[in-house]
Amino acid sequence: MKTKFGIGIRPLIGTVLLVLLGLVQMPLEFRLSDSLREKKLIPSPPDLSLRESLGQMGFAAVLGGLRSLIASITYLQAYVAFENIEWGKVDSLMTLTTRLQPQEPLYWDDASWHMAYNAASSYQKDESLRLPLRDKLYRDYVQRGIDILNEGLTYLPDNPRLLTRLGDIYNANSASRRQPDARKAAHYYLEAYKNGAREFYERMAAYQLALLDDRESQQQAYDILRRYYDKGRYFDTMNTLFPELEEKLGIPKEKRVPGPVKFQSR
């Protein structure tokens, strides 16, 4: 059966149905995509500025659901740039990678590592530069590493991996000594532990707290380590720290830890 204008009735109904389907599905799509984005199950649409960085094909691939693959590729490119000691390129490629997959802690971690450790140390050892410049670049790149981790934490709040990396950068005992700050290190290690990092990091926090001069920190350090001791978990570092802390805190002799301990895990 055809309408007055010679168009079939059914195709006309089909067109109307297609539009109705669109009207029905649009609010459902909105709701579902908001819900999935909230649960971080689907990514937000890519920023249009990525088009310049990735080119047409790369952008299309990102749109087409290959974001993770593109991120892996840019990550690999950053690794190649790292091997070629092209720190600017490493930074821009890792920035691109983290923009592509801001939910991937690995990328924030490695981006920070490249800057705070690899780039910073590289400039520090670069004898073609004058010493003051080397020191400045070293500090700048360590700070860049810290900034990257902080930016990562805005996307991944309380991510234990990023928190432990921040702790490592501030770690005052670390051989690499990036930006030693025992208080900050302890704070980040404790936060990491609270959010699921291994208990090793709680002890790391204690070791950092033990370095501080204020009584509160020292007490906190002692309490943490004593808890492990009372559970029968002994670590060699306790042999140095227990006497030190017990002395500083004025713990009565009868309540002190008796004698040296030998490392003993569960």
Next chain:
Amino acid sequence: MTFRPWGMSKGLASSNNFGFITSMETNNSNAAVEVSSLTKVFKSGMRKTPLVAVRDVSFTVKTGEVYGLIGPNGCGKSTTMKIMLGLLKPTVGSASIFGQSSEAVGSRQNVGFLPENPYFYKHLTGRETLHFYGRLCGLAGSELKDRTETMLKLTGLQNAATRRVGGYSKGMLQRIGLAQALIHDPRLLILDEPTAGVDPVGSRTIRDLIFELKQRGITIVVTSHLLEQMQEVCDRVGIMSNGRMVREGKIEDLISVENQTEIILEDAPDELIREIRQLVDKHHSRVVTLGKPRTTLERLFIESTAQTDDREAP
């Protein structure tokens, strides 16, 4: 001796066939196919004028008869067939199969169709093709298997049953086409150019098959350009031209030349021939032609090339 009346051709239908013959000549309850005032107009784009493929065509095919639909290319035969099969919808008018509208999908349960230049899925073997179409017709299990083997045997394709249809010759494609058309034992068979591209032996086999099917009471609608063959198999024909039915009726009535008589003699001496001439003159008649009758090239071909079993040929 064969006796055939010759004379002026007389058809029962004139060029404007509005179904008058149908109503007089047929009992509708016996109608396998009824096409009534069928018109089909194709509109092809905004600017082009519409194409009237079929104009006000009416005819009836009685149950059990062989009906031929003939006409030049582009006369509307295929369009009419497609409407009968529900592949196209009529613009005006209707078509019905055993009383059911051709637009109803259920009407095709009773119909088998052999298309012109049949094309089947190349990736299927002969047997798989029949299974496929059989299942579409509702056959299953052992019934499907039995029917498939019967059809393969009927069409002489047992040896090619495991070969892919993509490797079949033209003749084999026609045969598998016939097999799939018959697989569900339809009451009506529609054959579109069944012998097109087939050699005379194969063509004769198909003709013989049509006769056999007719014996079994299957109604057949057939189109062909091979008018000799149509003449042999059809009970009634409809001649279409420019979308119209211009002639319709029984073969004998349509092709008999009434005012002529044919006599074929064997071992007639010259004296007898002279006497016959004299008799003709005496009765004020006229000898139109006198000479040796001819066989047909087809008959000659068949006699000369008698193969043991043409179905063995690829």
Next chain:
Amino acid sequence: MSSPSSSLSTYSSFSLSRIWTLATNTVTQLLRMKILVFLAVFSVIVVAAGFSFPAMSPEQQLKLLKDVSLGALQIFSMVIAIAATALLLPRDLEDRTLYTILSKPVPRYEYLIGKLLGVLLLLGGGLLIMDLIFSSIVWLKQSLIISNQIAALRSEQQDVPDNIAAIKAFTGQYGLTWSLHAGVWSIFLKASVIAALSLLISCFASSTLFTIVVSLGFTIAGHGQQLMREWFVSKLSGFWEQTIGLVMTLICPDLSLFDLVEAAIRGDVIQLAALGSVTGMALLYIVGYTAVAYLFFADKEL
């Protein structure tokens, strides 16, 4: 032969058997077109991805393996969904195979459903096999990484249960998780929606090539739905841009809803409820597009 008083079976207006016959025929047709060459190519890609880049960290090696494998799965499934579906109807029409089928008691909607079901069966089966191959390689790689790391710990006498458990948990998150299978399921859903859309387009398209090009266009638009919604509808002031944007938003499916792959690669837990919602959305698209396809196909002059 029996006397033709009636055909051998009676007609029913809806038959699962007919649909299944058409579906399995479609699968056979596509399989015999050597579409499974994709499987072989995929397997090579997965193995290559799994064992290249040994210099990368273990987690990145695993991530790269999953990225490449699931990326290949996505590309293959989308290509097959478009190409296989685009081939079906126009080819049947060009070859006139369609006449022979529809001259049987087969309603047009059954023809469409059967064809689509065939493509979905092929996609589902192919993805299942590829999932098995890919999961095996990930499992193998993961096990190798864990044993290497435990051996390294052992050499440093640090192979305490705590450390071993931490390594297993950490590597496990980057290795084989149930989320990966959910990711593969989401790839199947996306491909199914694309196949249904291609089928709809093929119902009024004039050729296979046209169907492929238009389907590809809609697939790209479908991926950019969220961008389109945010950009065209809200920011552009032009009437035509807004109209086109709105029309595209109405017609195109939001394919980004099915991009659970990233979360799957990360090892995030994909809740059953979320998976159910996404599946429901896919079903809505598929049923809707198939219904519209039927309405266009029902009156198509053959």
